[in-house]
Amino acid sequence: MYIPFSELPPQARLWIYQASRPLTAAEQSEIKPLLERFATEWSSHGKGLQASAELLHDRFLVLANNEEATAASGCSIDKSVSFVRELEQRYNVSFFDRTQLAFLQNEEVKLIGMQELKNHVAAGEIDKNTLYFDTLVTSYGELQQAWPRPAGNSWLSRYF
Structure with missing residues (x-):
């Protein structure tokens, strides 16, 4: 239904x-x-x-x-x-590539390869307050309240 x-x-x-x-x-x-x-x-x-x-x-x-x-x-x-x-x-699109991380920057969704993340953090392009589209969100309530969420409030927190 x-x-x-x-x-x-x-x-x-x-x-x-x-x-x-x-x-x-x-x-x-x-x-x-x-x-x-x-x-x-x-x-x-x-x-x-x-x-x-x-x-x-x-x-x-x-x-x-x-x-x-x-x-x-x-x-x-x-x-x-x-x-x-x-x-x-x-x-002709992939929906299963988990190596690409999506961030909201300047009102645009920007993908960054997982292997490039440390470089973007070091350069100050991504920080703990950068909004991250965490695809590990598992409930509608969480999606409504915190999506995208600051990267520092996600599993990415270890990078900051």
Whole structure:
């Protein structure tokens, strides 16, 4: 069962996939109905999930499920990964490259390779207050309250 993203409960579970490039307006207009259809049909052991999906900041695909209604099973999570892989193929974009970190700088999402992070910190281009899009956020409430969050308040804190 599809739930509008803005109506998710705070405890809804999230999976955030970061695109390797910004999605164009045309791509987003094609992808949004695919996301809604996937969320509508997404199920766990034959039981429909209370799910939603959204594109944020032209780059982040977010899938969500109200776990209090029905928990996502391993098989249903596998279905979501397959769906995201299909989008990758169709739009020639990667959603699974975890070596790229996304920061908000000058109102733009900027990707920095993990191997380059120390250099950017040393140069003062990234500091503990730089806003970071932490794809490890797991609940809708956390997304609403602290996303993006200061890098120093994330797992990146060890770099500062």
